[in-house]
Amino acid sequence: MLSATATPRDAAPALTIPAEDYARFCDFFYRKTGIMFGANKTYFVERRLQERMAATRSATFRDYFTMVRFQASGEEMQSLVNAMTVNETYFYREDYQFDALVRHLLPEIARTRAPNDPIRLWSMPCSTGEEPYSIAMQILENWPQADAFSVEILASDIDSRVIAEARQGLYTARALHRLTPSLKSRYFTAVGENFRICQELRGSIDFSVVNITEGLAMRRFRNLDVIFCRNMLIYFDDNSRRRAVEALYESLRPGGYICLGHSESMSRMSSMFRPRKFGATILYQRPVDND
Amino acid sequence: MTKPHVNGKRVLVVDDGMTTRLYYRDVLETAGFGVEEAVNGVEGLERALMGDFDLLIVDVNMPKMDGYEMIAQVRVDPALHEIPIITISTEAGERDADRAYAAGANLYMVKPADPALLTETAQMLTGVEMAR
């Protein structure tokens, strides 16, 4: 990011922004994005704000805050969201949602699904593939009914480079740090210092490049049972977000589910979905009867 | 932020107005309730599902999902359907109250809610022993 010399207030003690202003900012940011900063995040948040103030040459926090709120393009709001959200990907990241998938969602779907009618899951955006491969491993390892049903896993991203990497399936040790030794040995082979995911999994996932805001491209994605759409919508401006949420709704079967990232909430985006609780996580269901 | 629970009961305040949320929080915390907030009906449902509340206080006019719809959804959710609900609205008309009751509210109050009445009602609906 910016160097220390580019952020002259770097060396200042935490909370150079007046406490009331800081509280207003947190309220505002929360209302716009659904992201709530705990007290333990104050230092992090203020550092990011100072970086954005420096980048936009804002003299005071109030100047900066006014720009964020009233800028017609919303460009700075987007830069701020990007600065506030750290996007790191690795296997079994936020795996409580994969737990919810195998413990609650798949059994619920299986109750009414004919065995020859595939259960369709979509990882979007899938980045370099850690998420769809994690879903595949979780199903094979932890869903007792896996053998009785066909499961299709689709995985897409707007970035063709990450899709190429996902198809290759070559990862650093760091990406595997949450996996048990037995999972590593069952699904990976060492390639020098790196690890390649087994051919069986690579061949079972349908990777594609897609832009969720392009209606025509999205018509390929229909009748999905579960969509993992984590940490993507927060990066969109309001109009693109509305378009994307509608596209996700059309992609789901009635009764299908969306999983968002842990700091995301549908409550800032849409009222089309019904929040439902599974274990420790909230998922969003397309109403069964509303079609 | 929150003061320690005194009566052990938890209230979720769902209103898009910040000053209104803070006011109910102030009144109810003073009376010993634990209070959480949500800014619209969808968030209200999310919080209610995650939070184990004894009472919901729900505004009618909110973005994304209005109070009537939120209450209707609470009433069909197996985990939530028994939670008592107070609706507080700016609309004083009889048909507004009827609509809230039809959706499943236990009580309809008109803004601005009187603090003593709000406290008493909250205590009654959550089964808290009233102050001497």
Next chain:
Amino acid sequence: MPLIKARSHDADDDPVAPDTAGPADADTLLAAATASERRAAVHALEDSVDGQAALCRRLAIEPSASVREAILAALIRQRSPAIAAALLPLLRAEEAPLRNAAIEALAEMPDEVAPHVEALLADPDSDVRIFAGNMLGVLPHPRAAGWLLTALADEHVNVCAAAIDGLAEIGDPATAAALEAVPARFPGNSFIDFAVRVAVRRIGGC
């Protein structure tokens, strides 16, 4: 092996509204039997002015939340003075979802709403003035705080309360004096008292 590779689907079974839809049948398309067909019709119609007028008409009677949301998103994307003018009467709607949807959409088109704000704040119906106050608190317009000061002088307590709430969000220290004068007009109203204190503290007026 339970995991099978998905086959590419041609979604030919998708409901698609005909491209040649003229204004005469826009209302018919939007009245299709299924919500899915109606959402498709929304997207087919949103680019034309006549289509937008039909969307505004449909919004007032559309029963499905998903179609209402699709219409709103389209109207916000296509925002225009005509769309804002067509949404304004919905502030008087009986149905809460419709009113709130109109407020949300209007708040997203500040330049188109601006010419109507003063009339809204002078509306004889106090509910309309309250909704206008709610909208101004989230309207990204440089004059929003000034309009809220007008609403602050309203005699109806809930219009005033909406203005206080809006100013707590977007007011600046210059609005503090006007806020502090409000409680005297509503003696014994502990909510107004409290809200003003919160607002003044948050905008840094003391």
